[in-house]
Amino acid sequence: MTPFLAQSEPWISFDVAGLAEQFWNNTVDGLALGGIYALVALGYTLVYGVLKLINFAHSEVFVVGAFATWLTFYGLGFRAGATPVLSVAEIILFLAIACVAAMAVSGGTAVLLERVAYRPLRKRNAPRLVFLITAIGASFAIQQGLRLVFGLNQQPQIRLLQPEPLFRIFNATVTNIHVILFVAAVLLWFIADYFINRTRLGRGIRAVAQDPDTATLMGVNKERVIVITFLVGGLLAGAAALFYMMRIPQGAIYNGGFLLGIKAFTAAVLGGIGNLRGALVGGFLLGLVENYGQSLFGGEWKDIVAFVVLIVVLMFRPTGILGESLGKARV
Amino acid sequence: MTTQTVSAPPKRRSVREQWNNLSRPAQWGILVPLVVLIYFLPVLNPPLIATTGTDFPTAMFDVARYALVAIGLNVVVGQAGLLDLGYVGFFAVGAYVAALFTSPNSSLHHLPYLWTLPLAMAVTMIFGVILGTPTLRLRGDYLAIVTLGFGEIIRLVADNVGPLRGQSGFERVGTDANGTPFFANATAWYWLTVTIIIAILLLVGNLERSRVGRAWVSIREDEDVAEIMGVPVFRFKIWAFVIGAAIGGLSGALYAGKLGFVNNQSFDVVTSMLFLAAVVLGGAGNKVGVLLGAAVVAYLPLRFVQLAEYNYLIFGIALIVLMIFRPQGLLGARQRLLARGRQAYRRLLGRGEQISGESALETHPNGGPR
Numbered sequence: 001m002t003p004f005l006a007q008s009e010p011w012i013s014f015d016v017a018g019l020a021e022q023f024w025n026n027t028v029d030g031l032a033l034g035g036i037y038a039l040v041a042l043g044y045t046l047v048y049g050v051l052k053l054i055n056f057a058h059s060e061v062f063v064v065g066a067f068a069t070w071l072t073f074y075g076l077g078f079r080a081g082a083t084p085v086l087s088v089a090e091i092i093l094f095l096a097i098a099c100v101a102a103m104a105v106s107g108g109t110a111v112l113l114e115r116v117a118y119r120p121l122r123k124r125n126a127p128r129l130v131f132l133i134t135a136i137g138a139s140f141a142i143q144q145g146l147r148l149v150f151g152l153n154q155q156p157q158i159r160l161l162q163p164e165p166l167f168r169i170f171n172a173t174v175t176n177i178h179v180i181l182f183v184a185a186v187l188l189w190f191i192a193d194y195f196i197n198r199t200r201l202g203r204g205i206r207a208v209a210q211d212p213d214t215a216t217l218m219g220v221n222k223e224r225v226i227v228i229t230f231l232v233g234g235l236l237a238g239a240a241a242l243f244y245m246m247r248i249p250q251g252a253i254y255n256g257g258f259l260l261g262i263k264a265f266t267a268a269v270l271g272g273i274g275n276l277r278g279a280l281v282g283g284f285l286l287g288l289v290e291n292y293g294q295s296l297f298g299g300e301w302k303d304i305v306a307f308v309v310l311i312v313v314l315m316f317r318p319t320g321i322l323g324e325s326l327g328k329a330r331v
Numbered sequence: 332m333t334t335q336t337v338s339a340p341p342k343r344r345s346v347r348e349q350w351n352n353l354s355r356p357a358q359w360g361i362l363v364p365l366v367v368l369i370y371f372l373p374v375l376n377p378p379l380i381a382t383t384g385t386d387f388p389t390a391m392f393d394v395a396r397y398a399l400v401a402i403g404l405n406v407v408v409g410q411a412g413l414l415d416l417g418y419v420g421f422f423a424v425g426a427y428v429a430a431l432f433t434s435p436n437s438s439l440h441h442l443p444y445l446w447t448l449p450l451a452m453a454v455t456m457i458f459g460v461i462l463g464t465p466t467l468r469l470r471g472d473y474l475a476i477v478t479l480g481f482g483e484i485i486r487l488v489a490d491n492v493g494p495l496r497g498q499s500g501f502e503r504v505g506t507d508a509n510g511t512p513f514f515a516n517a518t519a520w521y522w523l524t525v526t527i528i529i530a531i532l533l534l535v536g537n538l539e540r541s542r543v544g545r546a547w548v549s550i551r552e553d554e555d556v557a558e559i560m561g562v563p564v565f566r567f568k569i570w571a572f573v574i575g576a577a578i579g580g581l582s583g584a585l586y587a588g589k590l591g592f593v594n595n596q597s598f599d600v601v602t603s604m605l606f607l608a609a610v611v612l613g614g615a616g617n618k619v620g621v622l623l624g625a626a627v628v629a630y631l632p633l634r635f636v637q638l639a640e641y642n643y644l645i646f647g648i649a650l651i652v653l654m655i656f657r658p659q660g661l662l663g664a665r666q667r668l669l670a671r672g673r674q675a676y677r678r679l680l681g682r683g684e685q686i687s688g689e690s691a692l693e694t695h696p697n698g699g700p701r
Contacts, residue, residue, distance in 0.1 A: 311466070
């Protein structure tokens with residue numbers, strides 16, 4: 001009998017030199033990727049904060065946005081392969097059109113989802129587990145619907161913007177796409193934070209998150225607040241889809257949201273689900289950790305690193321890094 | 332007794348009540364022919380039920396495999412109220428144990444296939460303890476996402492660790508040293524699985540009626556109260572996790588043996604979701620219910636293969652519609668311990684009482700998951 005592990009080559013390696021060499025590149029790339037995670041995570045965190053519901057179909061809301069982006073590019077006359085030469089104004093215009101389209105389609109999908117799948121359950125006092133199963137059912141339905149329409153293969157990649165190195169930090173090259181992703185994520189997060197914490201509608205959302213019954217008594221329209229919550233989550237997912245497509249142009253594929261959805265939810269939990277700041281922190285942290293892990297252990301261990309970090313963080317901080325807070329009263 | 336029967340008019344008796352009022356011999360008189368019928372289904376090949384696209388005994392084996400998984404997951408989700416989204420991980424561990432000890436692709440010592448069944452259970456039990464100890468201190472949705480993470484970790488390890496052979500996988504699993512398979516035809520596999528299901532049902536039923544089962548229900552209904560009343564919550568959670576894991580591992584080993592091939596492709600999160608859907612669809616916490624749910628989840632996609640294009644689309648929509656119209660599942664949860672208290676409450680106040688808690692099966696009086 002031969003020993004089981006001795007005869008095989010080592011299946012995991014620790015490339016510390018590689019990590020050190022790639023550290024700043026990984027940091028830059030991780031922050032860009034983390035921005036996308038953070039935007040999608042905001043959708044999870046908002047719905048969770050208000051409804052205590054893991055909206056598993058949110059990853060499909062994201063994918064729908066990715067297809068909307070692709071179709072918009074296609075509709076504007078861009079085709080795969082060719083590298084368009086555009087002026088800056090044109091690029092901004094086209095990206096803005098795609099952004100609006102993706103946000104509208106994703107937001108619409110999220111609201112429709114709430115309407116079709118979750119509202120009837122709420123009327124019927126369903127247990128929480130049932131919402132989860134319905135979310136899974138909805139996720140299946142949307143995913144397979146997309147497969148029927150667009151087929152099994154990913155859409156050919158369309159790039160409006162070629163990645164061009166802008167400047168260097170330490171020994172890392174920062175491209176224009178990195179900058180756009182990072183800035184857009186932080187900007188959108190600020191808008192979402194302002195909306196939740198400073199506006200009337202946002203106050204309604206926080207009120208329902210804290211105590212739905214009392215909020216209703218105080219004149220908050222709970223149903224409307226829930227719809228708005230889904231809408232905001234959907235809009236952010238749509239924007240995230242556009243940015244994701246800028247980074248990974250072949251991102252429009254029917255099951256493409258699945259892993260990203262899990263990662264984004266992981267990011268939300270990591271930061272403390274139901275906490276807007278937590279989503280941002282969790283998203284960036286996950287993006288960074290994943291990229292460092294990729295250098296240290298090799299690309300195929302990238303996803304494992306994300307989950308291991310999640311488990312370790314939750315073991316020591318069972319409600320995430322920043323804790324739950326959407327419903328907490330601000331003192 | 333379910334909440335439903337409590338609120339129903341008193342004249343109409345539920346099927347379960349009628350069943351409980353039957354004498355023991357009468358119950359056997361119904362059960363034995365039913366079990367015999369279930370055993371002979373693949374032989375009878377009934378015209379409307381028989382699958383056209385897939386071999387019917389194979390389809391029946393799939394149904395039985397899902398049923399076994401659902402029984403195991405029901406212990407975790409339905410009985411103890413622990414939302415486990417990574418159950419497929421245990422299923423995978425069981426399948427890999429069977430593969431490693433019976434496939435010629437593995438350099439490990441060759442064992443007779445039947446020996447790998449208890450071995451798979453033992454190994455998954457160890458995995459249950461390893462995964463349960465750090466995570467079961469978490470609650471509700473955090474537990475859900477951590478178990479999801481563990482399920483994915485097990486799958487990714489199977490992808491990346493050399494000796495587990497990734498996508499190329501293990502061939503001729505379940506064969507003996509000469510290379511002959513353990514059972515040649517699917518019907519025999521089906522019979523083996525049904526026999527195991529009956530044995531497991533008896534064991535789990537005894538557990539449910541014991542102190543352990545009562546502890547599980549108390550944890551499911553309200554963890555804090557259970558803790559205060561002196562139930563060692565953590566220990567019983569581990570118990571539920573480990574027993575559920577063992578049944579999942581057993582099912583995985585059976586699956587590996589029947590299929591004869593194990594690679595990393597069949598252990599994704601979607602499968603985990605299907606397992607959970609089987610439990611919730613039938614009615615978490617109800618053994619007969621989860622068997623029914625498993626039958627629906629496994630059988631429908633196989634029966635309507637001519638609709639293969641739309642298979643999972645229909646499945647997803649069916650899942651939504653079913654949950655909207657029967658949120659408690661096809662058969663509701665079994666809450667014998669609470670039934671008595673509810674009846675007393677109803678007599679005193681003239682209405683049912685709402686039981687709240689942080690469990691996943693909780694219903695809130697004002698609707699919604701919150």
